[in-house]
Amino acid sequence: MTSNKKISKVELSRFFSFANKNSLKTAVYFTGGIIIFLAGTIMYGIILNLRESTLSEAMAEKGFKSLENPNLVVIRKAFMLQLYEDSVLIKTYRASFGKNLSTAKIKADDNATPVGEYAICEIDSNHRYHRFLRINYPNINDASEALRRGWITQKQFDKIKFEFYYEVCPKPDSVLGGNLGIHGIGKFNYIFKNLPFVYNWTNGSIAVSNEAIDEILSVVSKGTKVVIK
Numbered sequence: 001m002t003s004n005k006k007i008s009k010v011e012l013s014r015f016f017s018f019a020n021k022n023s024l025k026t027a028v029y030f031t032g033g034i035i036i037f038l039a040g041t042i043m044y045g046i047i048l049n050l051r052e053s054t055l056s057e058a059m060a061e062k063g064f065k066s067l068e069n070p071n072l073v074v075i076r077k078a079f080m081l082q083l084y085e086d087s088v089l090i091k092t093y094r095a096s097f098g099k100n101l102s103t104a105k106i107k108a109d110d111n112a113t114p115v116g117e118y119a120i121c122e123i124d125s126n127h128r129y130h131r132f133l134r135i136n137y138p139n140i141n142d143a144s145e146a147l148r149r150g151w152i153t154q155k156q157f158d159k160i161k162f163e164f165y166y167e168v169c170p171k172p173d174s175v176l177g178g179n180l181g182i183h184g185i186g187k188f189n190y191i192f193k194n195l196p197f198v199y200n201w202t203n204g205s206i207a208v209s210n211e212a213i214d215e216i217l218s219v220v221s222k223g224t225k226v227v228i229k
Contacts, residue, residue: 055083055215058091071225072182072216074206076101076113079198081182081208083216093212096192098204105137105204106146108177113204113228116141120181120224121169123217130184130210131217135226136169138176151175168222177204182226184210 059067064085073082074095081095097113098105104115114137122134138146143160146152152160156174163170172178183205185192192199193209201207206228208216 053091055091055218059085062088062090064088064090067219070219072220072227074113074182074226074228076115076229081206081212081216083219091215093208093216094198096198096202096207097200098202099200100204101200105142105177105180107151108172108175110177111203113202113206114138114142114180115228118226118228120220120222120226122181123222125217127183127186129186129207130189131213132181132183133213133217133220134169134179134181136164137178137180138164138170138174140164142176146174146176180205182206182208182213182216184208184213186210 053061059065062085067085067090069086070090071084071086073084074080075082076097079095079097081093083090083093098111100110100112103110103112105112114135116137116139118135118137118139120133121136122132124132124134138160140161143152143157143164147154147157152174160170160174160176170178180203185207189210192201193211
């Protein structure tokens, strides 16, 4: 009995040693596979981005040396931001949105992107996400719907209305939230801009690459119309 117990312990020790070695190999192969997959994915994204024309090239193709009446159209379900000169489409950019894409924004913490007609009300050229073009959300339609549903009082509605018309950017201190807009990616730009798929990661704002927001900022200004669909 003693001999059998000793043999069992030795065999058990060998078994765990073998299992640990196999587990280590599996972990190494699995990690290596993930790294190779991510590297290949990013390389594919880089190749796709190399084909993209610059804004100046896109303008020249449409016969424009400058843009006098630029406006932005954002299509959430198509993951794109389009730059127009009046009614002429100049260039399309890939965009990411709020983590909650199933609905339009209605509350401060719903992580959704607003839907409606807005305008750039503030520009931050030194933002954590590179550049930030803040829009005047909530607008009057957003506030009116919130008042109708009983989410805000008449006094709160009047405050948002005053800020919308006279202070340009409504303060983000109501249940509707705010401080949303169009921004870059920031320090992880190289990785996220080269992903060949869209990953929605914002709190409700619209994210484009750092290069894209630089191009957009070169032709828009405060007051530029932004339509989000």
